[in-house]
Amino acid sequence: NPNGSPQLSADEVLLEGEPVNITCTSSSARPPPLLKLFVEDIEIDTNTNVSTTLDDSTGLGKSVSTLHSFKKEWGNKNMSCQQLPEVNGLYHERVSNKVQIYHKYPPSRLDLVMDQGKLSNVITAICTSMFANPACDIKWESTIMNFNYSLLESHTFKHSTALKISFKASNEDYGKRIRCSTECQYFQNTLTNSTNVIFAKLIQSERGSFLWIVVSVIAVVTLGSFVLIVCGCRKRWNRVYENINTHQVRNMYQGIAVTSLNRPTELDETTSPRVYDEIDENNLSMK
Numbered sequence: 309n310p311n312g313s314p315q316l317s318a319d320e321v322l323l324e325g326e327p328v329n330i331t332c333t334s335s336s337a338r339p340p341p342l343l344k345l346f347v348e349d350i351e352i353d354t355n356t357n358v359s360t361t362l363d364d365s366t367g368l369g370k371s372v373s374t375l376h377s378f379k380k381e382w383g384n385k386n387m388s389c390q391q392l393p394e395v396n397g398l399y400h401e402r403v404s405n406k407v408q409i410y411h412k413y414p415p416s417r418l419d420l421v422m423d424q425g426k427l428s429n430v431i432t433a434i435c436t437s438m439f440a441n442p443a444c445d446i447k448w449e450s451t452i453m454n455f456n457y458s459l460l461e462s463h464t465f466k467h468s469t470a471l472k473i474s475f476k477a478s479n480e481d482y483g484k485r486i487r488c489s490t491e492c493q494y495f496q497n498t499l500t501n502s503t504n505v506i507f508a509k510l511i512q513s514e515r516g517s518f519l520w521i522v523v524s525v526i527a528v529v530t531l532g533s534f535v536l537i538v539c540g541c542r543k544r545w546n547r548v549y550e551n552i553n554t555h556q557v558r559n560m561y562q563g564i565a566v567t568s569l570n571r572p573t574e575l576d577e578t579t580s581p582r583v584y585d586e587i588d589e590n591n592l593s594m595k
Contacts, residue, residue, distance in 0.1 A: 310335040311368075314343065314391040314404040322378060323494055324413035330375040332389030332404060340369030341391035347382050383411030383441065414492050415440035415467075418499040422486075422506075431477055431505065432460070435488035436470040443469045444492040451484045452477065452505070481505055 312335040322328065334341040340360045345352040354377060362369045373389065386408060392401040416439040423432040435446050443464045448457055452475075461472040471488075487502035 309399040310337040310341060310391060310402060313402040314341070314389050316387065316389045316404040316407050318387070318407050318409055320408070321410045321412065322383075324411070328376050328378045330378070330387070330407075330409075332373045334371040334391040335402070336363065336366065336368035336370055337391075337393070337399065338368050339394050340371045342394060343371050343373040344390045344392070345373065345375060346388050346390065347385050378409070378411060380411060380413060380441075382409065384408055411441065412494050413439075413441050414495040414497060415444055415490050415499055418488070418490060418501045420486075420488050420501040420503055422503060429476055429478065430474055432472065432474045433486060433488075434470060434472045435501070436468060437490050437499070438468045440467050440469075440490070440492065442493065443467055444490040444495075444498075445469065446471045447489050447491050448473060448486070449489070450475075450486040450505075452481050452486070455486075477505055 314332055314334045316330070316332050318330040330345075332343050332345060334343055340362075343356075343358065345356065352375070354375065357374045357376065359372045359374075360369050361372070371391070386406040388406050389404045390401060391404075393399050415437045417437075419434075419436045419438070421434045421436075423434065433448075435448070437444050437446055443466070446469055448471075449455070455475065457473040457475040459471065459473055461470070463470045475486075477484075482505065484505045485502050486505055487500060489500040490498045492498065
């Protein structure tokens with residue numbers, strides 16, 4: 309029969325990426341006991357390296373089972389091992405001591421969301437780090453010159469961290485980058501997420517459209533006024549030109565005597581001199 313219970317040994321803290329060495333060692337028995345590993349009351353269904361050692365002086369043997377892999381869901385849970393005989397009922401099964409392993413791992417996801425809301429020069433951004441143990445801090449950076457931000461909210465819940473900030477941006481900041489990254493106490497490798505600042509471009513576009521409308525209206529009014537002035541000057545010039553021509557024609561014929569076509573060169577004895585005078589008056593009025 310075994311002379312005691314099996315022993316389970318492991319580091320209390322395990323960082324992801326580090327070598328895993330969880331070992332269960334049985335007590336001495338003949339034949340050497342079989343070993344099983346458990347997380348809480350569930351047997352670990354994974355490959356383990358099992359070896360045996362014999363004591364020549366006693367003829368007893370020990371079994372050693374080593375686990376070289378670890379799953380996140382095993383962290384902070386009771387682990388134990390059990391020894392049992394190769395032949396059922398040969399001797400009693402025994403359970404080892406319990407061990408809890410604190411498993412630390414970096415985040416596997418980082419989300420960045422820009423929340424601009426209504427048009428304004430103040431932009432809100434939310435960065436969320438997820439699936440880390442312990443939760444990591446978040447660092448902000450930007451290609452905006454003299455980038456400063458105000459912390460609006462900060463939440464840490466189990467394996468997640470969320471930070472909400474606000475910052476100011478001008479029209480010159482369009483296309484600049486804002487970036488958030490994780491800062492973890494136990495890990496050098498970090499996650500980074502970034503996006504473009506598009507808020508300033510929207511403001512510039514609205515103002516540019518309004519300015520273009522104003523300039524267009526001014527141009528149309530100015531062109532219309534110019535056309536009216538040109539038309540008015542042309543009419544006035546035509547009137548002056550007609551008056552000048554009329555005046556020249558009158559001066560050309562002024563002082564020229566026009567002989568009445570109806571007045572005979574010799575007196576008609578039957579026609580009264582008064583009639584010829586009226587004909588001459590009519591000729592004068594036609595000049």
